[in-house]
Amino acid sequence: MDRFLLIDNDESFTLVLARALQRRGFTTQSAHSDTEAIALAKGQSFNKAIVDLKMQGVSGLTLIPTLKQLQPQLEIVMLTGYSSVATAVEAVKLGATNYLCKPASTTEILSAFANTSGDVEAVIPEKRPSVDRLEWEHIQKVLNENHGNISATARALGMHRRTLQRKLNKHPVRA
Structure with a gap:
């Protein structure tokens, strides 16, 4: 059974996501700061983590190496409303399994954990960025x-x- 660590300073978001995952039979724990997340990772075993990029006072990017050091088998999906190519690349370099933009459904998040290889059929946008x-x-x-x-x-x-x-x-x- 998958055990999820949800890390986001938006308490209502983590509550909704935790309920959705629990309805699908998963176990969840939520942290709303980097210190809470590290304390949970030191005390319990997780195999999946969903980490918000922009949290109060700290970037979720700083958590990835610490979480991977504490639990090397941990699969991490970075979730953010502030997506950029730079942060996506850094998240993957630091050990994240995948990177998603908010809003993302529970199905999309679970798919991000399953989709760990590249997609040569990825859609190339027709329009250049502004x-x-x-x-x-x-x-x-x-x-x-x-x-x-x-x-x-x-x-x-x-x-x-x-x-x-x-x-x-x-x-x-x-x-």
Whole structure:
């Protein structure tokens, strides 16, 4: 039986997801911060984890290596409403099994755990991403390179820190 560790600072989201997984016969535990998640991973055995990318004060990316060190067999799906190519690549490099954009159904999440190999038939978009989307992707890449440090990222981008914070508080632009 699969045991899921759900890590997201949105308590109502984790409650709904936990109920949906439990109705399908899975066991779940929820954590709403990085410290809660690490404590649960140290005390219990899980074989699957669903990790939110953007949590209060910390990136879900920082949790992946720690979780994999504590439980090497753990399969991780990164789930986010702030998707970017840079964070998807980093999540997989750090050990995530897959990466999904919110909103995602329970079926899509479970499929992400099953789909661990590449898809040569993946759809290639007809339209190039907009300039705004490319800017968002670049900001996310530089932010990741600076380990989430807003001031260092603003300096690297040649941008005022407040301007960068305003851009980061907006939702990602559509491709």
